[in-house]
Amino acid sequence: MKKAKILSCIIIIPLLLTSCWNYREADNLTLVRGFTVDKIEDGGYLLSSETADMHESGKEGSAKSVIIESRGKTLFEAVRNALMVNVPKLYWAHTSVCIISQQLAQEGVTQVLDFLSRDHETRLDMHPVIYKGNEAREVFEAKPLTTELVTEELRDMIHDQKGSSKAMHVQIYEFIENMSNEGISAVMPAICLTEVKGEKTIRLCGTAVFREDKLIGYLDEDETKYLSFVLDVVEGGVLVVNVGSEGGNDKVTLEILNSKTKIKPKYEEGKITIEMKIKIRTVLDDVVTRIQFCHENELKALSKTAGEQLKGNILELIKKAQNSGADIFGFGLLIKRNIPKLWKEIGKDWDKHFKEVEAEIIPEIEIVHTGLLKKTLKIGD
């Protein structure tokens, strides 16, 4: 009898200990695939959620985009106010993109991020994006080219830009981590509207740079690529090398196979130097010049030129960042990790020291082969 009592306790207690459970049919969900947040005049928020509507899709399985707009004094109130225009409740676990308006970002993104990381439904692998324009909800005026939903296409674009390295692949948890860490400034991709065949469509356009939680400026696509080299996140893309005279049209394109950046801070005689070794394996892919590249010497010279130009571009980017005061490269964090003693001294006024940091860049570009052609194409009559 005692045994039976203990046994039934053991069986019943785990059944009661289920912390959260809720039977909820999957068809009673409004799947939010992405949303935009705008600031409205009276200090509240305007939330526009793009939901995947399956009602008319039938067997094909393709969703229709339905935009649900709601307002609220806080973001979460806006989420719940959506119930006044839409049933069933919005479901946030499959949301992949969060688009924040430029105006809101300039005032600070903390409130948006707080809701996204505090709520149990939203996922931290969402992609935060800044809309470079007036109101973020304009995004939904765009017509997606390949999918039905704008935000779904945006998510795919962010995933697939590895081939160009011209936009950052940032997820919310990374952004929050960089935002709260000292010695590094957070970045996220920026988007804008562009026109294709008379129809508006979205386009990734560079990177938005933050200081603390406020947007302070943008990098263009090329600068984003150089930033990727410093952060060692390049997985593909191309290097366009000017050969011949400056400003001339003689260009050679190198396709990046892989790239590895080793970065090391040095502190000598009161001067902070960041040493960067960038090792890139490339393939000669596109030659718009009459110069021949069939000898090893010629290829070596080319890789040297490419390295010099890359070095110049990166230094220029660093200069720009130093001027704006945003340490997007995380040099401060690097020093904190490698030379913690030094960081204790200078950490407090890192902003000042960051402007004096010098960078030493050693590019090492290897051209593996020249594609299927040995010589440049001959032009004859």
Next chain:
Amino acid sequence: MNRQEEKLSTINTLNKKVILLQSLVDNVSQFKEIFHDDDTFMTRFFANSKQSSVRFCILYLDGMVDAETIYNSIIDPLVHADFSDEKQWNMDTLMNQVIITHKVEKSQDSDDLVTAIIRGDSVLLMENCYDALIISSKGWKSRSTSEPEGEKAIRGPREGFVESLIENISMIRRRLATPDFKVKMKYIGVRTKTRLGICYLDGVVNKQILTELIERIEKINIDGILLSGTLAELIRDGRYSPFETIGSTEKPDVAAASLLEGRIIVIVDGTPVTLVLPYLLEQFFQSDDDYALNFYFATLSRILRIISFILTVTAPGIYVALMTYHQEMIPTPLLMSILAARQGIPFPTIVETIGLILAFEILREAGMRMPVSLATALSILGALVLGTAAVEARIVSATVIIVVAITGLTGLMTQKLKGPVVVVRLFLLVLAGFLGIYGILYGIIIVLIHLCNLRSFGVPYMLSYSSLKPEDLRDTALRTPIWSMTKRPKFVSSFNKIRQTIRSWNK
């Protein structure tokens, strides 16, 4: 009289006794009294051709005996024997000098005589004689051997057991030509007196298991046993468990292989399905074909069977849990297509799933005991009406049909585990409907604890799966090469563990 005794008395029969007297007619009439109202009971009076005073009577049951034997070996020699000399003729001399069958026995015991008649032997009575002869004359038609439906083999033998106990034993003995092969006969069932053959290999078998088995069989007091399954349920461990702790086989080669491993085979007269014990969980995933096919392939099929078992038990539960509690765990594109298929379905997922699983079980059950000619009608009904029409009419969603189809298909891979699979699957499904993935894990833990608790005649049911020694895993989910299996399974065979020595040219 207490209740226990009352029960026993109701199943006890045969209160009449035969006491053999001098007069032949009297003796026969005593038997007639016992077999009264039985029209197949035959009495045949005859006398010697030269001396008509030497009279005999043969008693037998029509249909149970071989008429040829009775004529050639009993009546013919007795009628033509020369009883003229002054020698004293009695049953002993008849037995030794006249009757020419292979098995003759002298008896006066009433029970022996009556049982012998029932079993198809004939009883010979003689005028002026207080003894009777039991003469073996059994002869009835039995089915010829055929390939068992449930245990088809690609490269194994096609022979299957039949209903006759003696024939089954001979099939095993043909494969084990050793005097170590022992058969112990037992009779159970007060009315049916069913014969059991307990077969084992002396020197290999675990004596403790054998004693335990015999003890359990002797404790049975029942009116009749007609199937080996009935016997299994009476002597098995874990009597409330859905998992079988006694296995079965219809193939003499499987039986012989089990004997070589140290297991015991129980053959029940009248059932072609023999019992194998001890039986462990791993054996449900093994097939005799595994040993005939290449070991890589055999290992792959075993792993497939285990995966199928896990799938068939958990698939509907996981589907329900994901669809009703954990929508965030489904990849977005998959969720969207499931949602598209679910548009306009009136039932909740759990009702839909349980309903379709029931429909599948009904179809399977209907098809199993149905004449072949109706099978086409069944498949049309099942596939067209249930499948296509239900989806077209938006009564069930296509995804549930797929889940149930996977469940059914993988269930067919482990036919012998059908009983426990159905129970555990429903258990997990209901738990999933209440508690989601948490419920499934909870259920799986309960099932695992139960399986680890189970024993088959003292041998842990999950023995090989819970072992840490690599040599114990050689014949479980894996089927390592035959030359690497040098030992018998642990616990099953207590001593004499070495099966083969490692080949010397192998090194």
